[in-house]
Amino acid sequence: MTQSHPDNDIRQAGPLTYRGRSIPSTTTDQRLLESRGPSDWVHTDPWRVLRIQSEFVEGFGLLSEVGQAVSVFGSARIQPGTSYYELGQSIGAKLASAGYTVITGGGPGMMEAANKGAQSSGGTSIGLGIELPFEQTLNDYIDMGVTFRYFFVRKTMFVKYSQAFVVLPGGFGTLDELFESITLVQTGKVTRFPVVLVGSAFWGGLRDWIREALLSEGVISSDDPELIRLTDDPEEVVDIIRKAHVDLARREFETQQFAETAEQVTAAQRAEDGT
């Protein structure tokens, strides 16, 4: 690959500096334009970084124009016709009627149910799919969708573009999404959203365990269990989210008013002092 360059030779290749024996025998352009060689390079980390970047660009492109949105998580395995599927559908419909765009993982089961409900109520139904080792397409009830290669890029989209999380019954994937979202709220990384669990028969045990094991061992704070709300009623899901958003808007308004008043007081004080 390298030719014998004298030790004091130098080559600049974009941000990289090569000296002496490290100078490649060809230039970047030459390698790009020459005939195709082995394709191993597409699996190298610098190339992956570009792919990751392009996923962010595509996700931001799809979602940045979306208004108020709620992400709905839940099992990929629950079948149409079951009571949980109907619950998911009803929640998707109620959220859409309340003006929220519904974002799901774009897969089958509870994701499909929420997308179907949102679409049937005339709302915007979005699916953020994930490449999996087996054949799978976005469900049929999605108006706009993107399929991601990387879980962590997709997760950023759920958090960045929704203002609430609704968590329906589900397995490891759903638990991962639930605990990531509460961790983000607990650590103040996101301040603007409620997390609502739906299905007390399914989630009640987890809620009790959080109180009994986690709280009693002191591994969470006394107010941390309040980060999660639990209900069975689709109407209440929407009420919890709406109320949280109204409270947040009020707090923001008060903070802004406080800042403006503080500024006025400082200006008046300065004028009085002649400074």
Ligand SMILES: CC(C)=CCNc1ncnc2c1ncn2[C@@H]1O[C@H](COP(=O)(O)O)[C@@H](O)[C@H]1O
């Ligand atoms: C039939 C089957 C297993 C399909 C998997 N297809 C999937 N498509 C899209 N998102 C998924 C899929 N599986 C898991 N997820 C993600 O993980 C959660 C569901 O995982 P689980 O089924 O609870 O653990 C969903 O909220 C979703 O964001």
